[in-house]
Amino acid sequence: MEKIVFQNIIIEALKEDIGSGDLTTNMCISDESESEALIIAKDSGVLCGTEVFQEVFDILDKDINIEFNYIDGDKLNKGDIIGMVWGKTKSILKGERVALNFLQHLSGIATITNKYVEVLDGYKIKIVDTRKTTPLLRVLEKYAVRVGGGFNHRHGLYDGIMIKDNHIIGAGNIKKAVALAKKNCPHTLKIEVETSNLEEVKQALSAGADIIMLDNMSLPEMKIAVELIDGKALVEASGNMGDRDLKEVASIGVDIISIGSITNSRRSLDISLNFK
DSSP states (O other): OOHHHHHHHHHHHHHHHHTTOOHHHHHHSOTTOEEEEEEEESSOEEOOOHHHHHHHHHHHOTTOEEEESSOTTOEEOTTOEEEEEEEEHHHHHHHHHHHHHHHHHHHHHHHHHHHHHHHTTTSSOEEEOOSOOOTTOHHHHHHHHHHTTOBOOOSSTTSOEEEOHHHHHHHSSHHHHHHHHHHHSOTTOOEEEEESSHHHHHHHHHHTOSEEEEESOOHHHHHHHHHHHTTSSEEEEESSGGGSOHHHHHHTTOSEEEOTHHHHSOOOOOEEEEEO
């Protein structure tokens, strides 16, 4: 990741936490005090966010030293020493919570993504995220998905054409919506259509959709849909996929499984920073 991409996010996060000043630290800690602290994994999982963690302290105090024993994508066991921080005690205390929040949050996303990826090991299928992300943290959260072994769906409304139910209602029907998209979009963009039943699958196929999403369909419906599509379009399965048997879904022949919960319902990885 380019640092400039997330620097402003970190600056705003520090402003939110520190505000006009860290009252406790400023009153209890001398300017001369220096400390060492260990970054410790209290859960097992996949590490993600070390560069963001580093940048928090670079912004606060460039004299703070950080040494990591692991890199993003490495698997951690409970009790592993992820790294060490040393320097001015005041600076460490001011940045501790913000740095840990990012590290825990992103590691949680990478961990759950990796769990799903490993479940489907051996299947020719992609686990992808959605736009169900934390406002203003999307670039970081989608990075965490990649670290966990997943792939990114479109990043926003600006980089992909995805015709959903409300677009279909607004345009009149699937055929009209796809026709308008084909007329107005550059040839380099693919067109995806969300479908919720087999009749809509037939319409999307007839209209020439490049990708057909099977949204909240039963397994038998999805199986028939895959047979109907027969390789004429990519097939994406979606809709509470995090609660379903992914191997069953993969076995019917879909190409992509999108899971919104990997970013909007994930559990942060428990990581602590303890002074030596």
